[in-house]
Amino acid sequence: MTGLAVDDAAWASAWRGRAPGDKLLLCAGLVGCALVLPPWPGAVLVAASAVALALGPARVPPGTFLRAVRWPLAFITVGAVTAVVTVDGGGLGWAPDAAERAGQLAGRAVAGSAAVLLLATTTPMSDLLPLLHRLRVPAAVVEIASVTYRLLFVLLDSLGTVREAQAARMGWSTPRRSYRSAGMLAAAVLTRSWDRARRMQEGLAGRGMETGLRVLPDARPSSRPFLVLAVALPAAVVALTLVLR
Numbered sequence: 545m546t547g548l549a550v551d552d553a554a555w556a557s558a559w560r561g562r563a564p565g566d567k568l569l570l571c572a573g574l575v576g577c578a579l580v581l582p583p584w585p586g587a588v589l590v591a592a593s594a595v596a597l598a599l600g601p602a603r604v605p606p607g608t609f610l611r612a613v614r615w616p617l618a619f620i621t622v623g624a625v626t627a628v629v630t631v632d633g634g635g636l637g638w639a640p641d642a643a644e645r646a647g648q649l650a651g652r653a654v655a656g657s658a659a660v661l662l663l664a665t666t667t668p669m670s671d672l673l674p675l676l677h678r679l680r681v682p683a684a685v686v687e688i689a690s691v692t693y694r695l696l697f698v699l700l701d702s703l704g705t706v707r708e709a710q711a712a713r714m715g716w717s718t719p720r721r722s723y724r725s726a727g728m729l730a731a732a733v734l735t736r737s738w739d740r741a742r743r744m745q746e747g748l749a750g751r752g753m754e755t756g757l758r759v760l761p762d763a764r765p766s767s768r769p770f771l772v773l774a775v776a777l778p779a780a781v782v783a784l785t786l787v788l789r
Contacts, residue, residue, distance in 0.1 A: 548696070548697075549611060550608070550661075550665055551668060551669070553604050553605060553609075553612075553665040554664065554665055554667055554668045555668055557602050557603060557666040557667075558601060558602055558603040559601070559602045559666040559667070560668075562666075562764065562767060562770060563764040563766045564672055564674075564675045564764065565675055565678075565766065566766050566767060566770045566771055567663055567666055567774075568663065568667075568672075569771070569774040570597075570770075570773065570774035570777065570778075571594075571660065571662050571663040573775070573777070573778030574590050574594055574655075574658075574659035574662070574777070575656050575659045575660065576778065577589075577655075577778050577781045577782060578591075578652050578655035579652060579656065581781070582789060583647060583651030584647075584651065585784070585788045585789075586655075586781065586782075586785040587651035587654065588651070589781045589785060590655035590656075590659060590781055593781060594655070594658035594659045594661070594662045595609070597662055598658075598662045598665055598666070602662070602666045612661055612664070612665065613657065613658065613661055616653075616661075617657075620650055620654060620657070623653070624649050624650045624653075627646060628645055628646045669690075669693045670762075673686055673689065673690050673693075674762075676689075695737070695741065695744075699733060702732070702733050703729070706729050706733060706736075707729055710725045710729065
């Protein structure tokens with residue numbers, strides 16, 4: 545276990561061996577449908593397709609998918625509420641078309657989030673980063689994403705070590721001690737992360753590194769049946785939406 549449930553699910557997914565470009569094409573098509581099609585029934589079809597693929601053929605654990613989607617849902621809920629509130633001379637009020645605007649916003653956001661999570665829970669970052677290079681994403685952007693991904697696990701390791709030491713000293717035995725330990729934990733992890741980042745920067749500069757870290761790509765051939773699915777599923781969603789509308 546690496547410490548990130550989404551990353552663990554991606555490494556254990558039944559789609560782990562499939563080409564990242566194939567999965568990106570499928571998920572990008574679903575995200576495009578969520579953005580372009582009418583929320584009803586387009587967003588519902590996109591969300592249902594993404595969840596069915598994740599929990600079915602990709603074999604993502606349902607608990608992991610639900611835990612991953614709860615934070616996007618909380619963000620979407622806050623965004624939908626703020627989108628329908630108006631402020632005028634009479635104070636706070638609801639916009640005339642509040643229900644419709646909230647439904648459209650939430651529907652598109654939930655469908656798009658489900659499609660992105662399908663990619664996140666089936667494709668590790670180590671597969672996506674070389675793909676971004678091949679898609680000619682700016683090297684600086686890819687390098688920042690790569691370093692952030694690697695340092696994230698260092699941060700989680702420091703967090704677990706410090707918290708375990710505090711628990712061994714009864715640091716979480718009472719609410720008052722827990723409050724104090726939480727502050728000390730945040731400060732310790734912040735300083736450790738800052739120090740490791742500084743040492744990494746000095747080490748890379750000492751080696752004269754001016755380009756990104758080179759690694760051997762793990763080439764995975766595309767699957768023609770999967771490519772057909774990646775094109776046919778968004779097309780089917782578009783056709784069903786037009787028929788049901």
